[in-house]
Amino acid sequence: MDVIVAEHAGFCFGVTKAVDTVYEQIDKGTAGNIYTYGPIIHNETVVSDLEKKGVKVIEGIEELKKLVADKNSSDNDKKSQGTIVIRSHGVTREVQALIEETGLAVIDATCPFVKRIHKVVGEESSKGKSIIVVGSANHPEVEGIVSYADGDVYVIDGPESAAKFDKNRELDYTLVAQTTFNKKKFQETVEIFKNNSYNINIVNTICNATDERQTEAEEIASKADAMIVIGGAHSSNSRKLYEICKEKCADTYFIQTLEDLHLKIKGNVKLIGITAGASTPKNIIEEVQNYVRTNF
Numbered sequence: 001m002d003v004i005v006a007e008h009a010g011f012c013f014g015v016t017k018a019v020d021t022v023y024e025q026i027d028k029g030t031a032g033n034i035y036t037y038g039p040i041i042h043n044e045t046v047v048s049d050l051e052k053k054g055v056k057v058i059e060g061i062e063e064l065k066k067l068v069a070d071k072n073s074s075d076n077d078k079k080s081q082g083t084i085v086i087r088s089h090g091v092t093r094e095v096q097a098l099i100e101e102t103g104l105a106v107i108d109a110t111c112p113f114v115k116r117i118h119k120v121v122g123e124e125s126s127k128g129k130s131i132i133v134v135g136s137a138n139h140p141e142v143e144g145i146v147s148y149a150d151g152d153v154y155v156i157d158g159p160e161s162a163a164k165f166d167k168n169r170e171l172d173y174t175l176v177a178q179t180t181f182n183k184k185k186f187q188e189t190v191e192i193f194k195n196n197s198y199n200i201n202i203v204n205t206i207c208n209a210t211d212e213r214q215t216e217a218e219e220i221a222s223k224a225d226a227m228i229v230i231g232g233a234h235s236s237n238s239r240k241l242y243e244i245c246k247e248k249c250a251d252t253y254f255i256q257t258l259e260d261l262h263l264k265i266k267g268n269v270k271l272i273g274i275t276a277g278a279s280t281p282k283n284i285i286e287e288v289q290n291y292v293r294t295n296f
Helices: 013-027 044-052 061-072 093-101 112-126 140-147 159-164 183-195 208-223 236-248 282-295
Strands: 002-005 033-037 056-058 082-086 105-108 130-134 153-156 172-177 199-202 226-230 252-255 271-276
Touching (some): 013 033, 013 044, 013 082, 044 056, 056 061, 112 130, 112 140, 112 172, 130 140, 130 183, 140 153, 159 183, 172 183, 183 199, 226 282, 236 271, 271 282
Parallel strands (some): 033 056, 033 082, 082 105, 130 153, 172 199, 226 252, 226 271
């Protein structure tokens, strides 16, 4: 049996930068606590390892406000010291301001591709354009993007939402996408807006790594008898990889680690494909690959 592992599986540039940044702070013995705003990536294995090394996860605005209150307290024992690392997804403008208010050192590891979207949305919004974001409304990256719009901003999750979109066609719109959005669904969404005669400026902000990863996954799944997608349970880009592979290969499995893999080989399977989301560490991919090669 042959096994193909996607060349672009695993950490992308933005995730590598964010994770490496946190480990660098640990290795150099940064004074005080090391915090990340939200889990540094959507991978429980990595987050758990960092927590064991003393990294604290700030889960939301209320925890940030407490750090701000501690900073302003007259009780010196309450005052926190340390560093906050902003993860690759980026944060909202409100959260950014609160982080700076804590008085802690701040390292911004927001992915440059996400930063670009913040810039586009801010500039286009300042020109009076309404903003349309194609993505998952409750995803931290999208929440951050939305916050940079000063006027009307709408989030739609794909072609079906686009077909139901019914706003003033006399206005000017700029459309951007979550960096990890499904490229085919994005193209379908764009076509719907064009066909519905909206005056819309399209900015394709799906990052190159996502495009390459999705294209490669689709190609492998098209010829595989079984497909394995490795990714965190809360990883948006991994879920999209699963959707793409499932369309091409009915026998597609979504797992977080090797422990989740329960392959049920049906019939004459000659090729198994493996890909992984941007938040999947290399060692987990290698474990799955070695297991499949050894046991099937």
